[in-house]
Amino acid sequence: MVNGLTFAGRGRKRGKGATMSTSDTRVENGSGQEIMKRIDWRPAPVSDHEFDADAAIVRPYAWTRGRTKSTVDLRIEVMVSTSELGEDIDALPQIEHRSVAELCAEPRSVAEVATMLAVPLGVAKVLLGDMAGLGLVIVHKTATGGANKAHLRLMERVLSGLRRL
Template sequence: MTRMGESWFDDAAGPLVRPYAVTRGRTMGAAHDLDMLTLVVTVSPLPRLRHIEQEYADIVQLCRTPQSVAEVSAHLNLPLAVTKILVGDLITDGLLNFRAPANSDADNDTAGIGDLNILRAVLDGIRKL
């Protein structure tokens, strides 16, 4: 129980607004297939922002320089799934341009030699733990 005038939550409690509230209950974004490595940047000149939620304005401000979707998520302290939906909305509205990562071809089942070296390095690091 809290006494009169005491705060009923603290900083460790985290956000009081659930992620699905930010996306208005949506779990799927627009038709854009966004990877966490997809780069997004605001267009120039910047059209008028149609959304009133602060997260949209924050994304537009942050993306004045190219950012990956993962970076946007980290900077705004939002889950990646929520960030993908919000970024997708801004792409649909014409406020952001995006570029998928070079090696995001889902039909490519063969790993390049560079990919294999990275996987070996990760495996070695895990073994050292």
């Protein structure tokens, strides 16, 4: 008995802490008699419209065929740009490659590509690695020197991005 209520037939736990679909509860009606009331704990049914909208979404890891590692070592700060071979966007067979080729028309970092595609960083690395292997994108070397122009340009882009936040 809890707070004047007796719970009989508690359901087993399923999944993420959900209880069985129904349970019996003893409650007191207005005249002082104890009656049994059946409580339904099932979630409301989901409409077909909601299922159709979700079915159109392709999970990011389906783009990489389940792979989580790239054959090319890409750090998040590495700049990539579309190569001459990748500029013919209509000739690219995969829609993901088309999206990346459009984004990388100007040099972008791996992190920027992941953010703009709204995919996890690992997925972006695999896509870019595949495209680099096919010659569709150029992977630029990272800046190592102190006075390197590419390094300065990268820092300016990072600062500009931070200001936009």
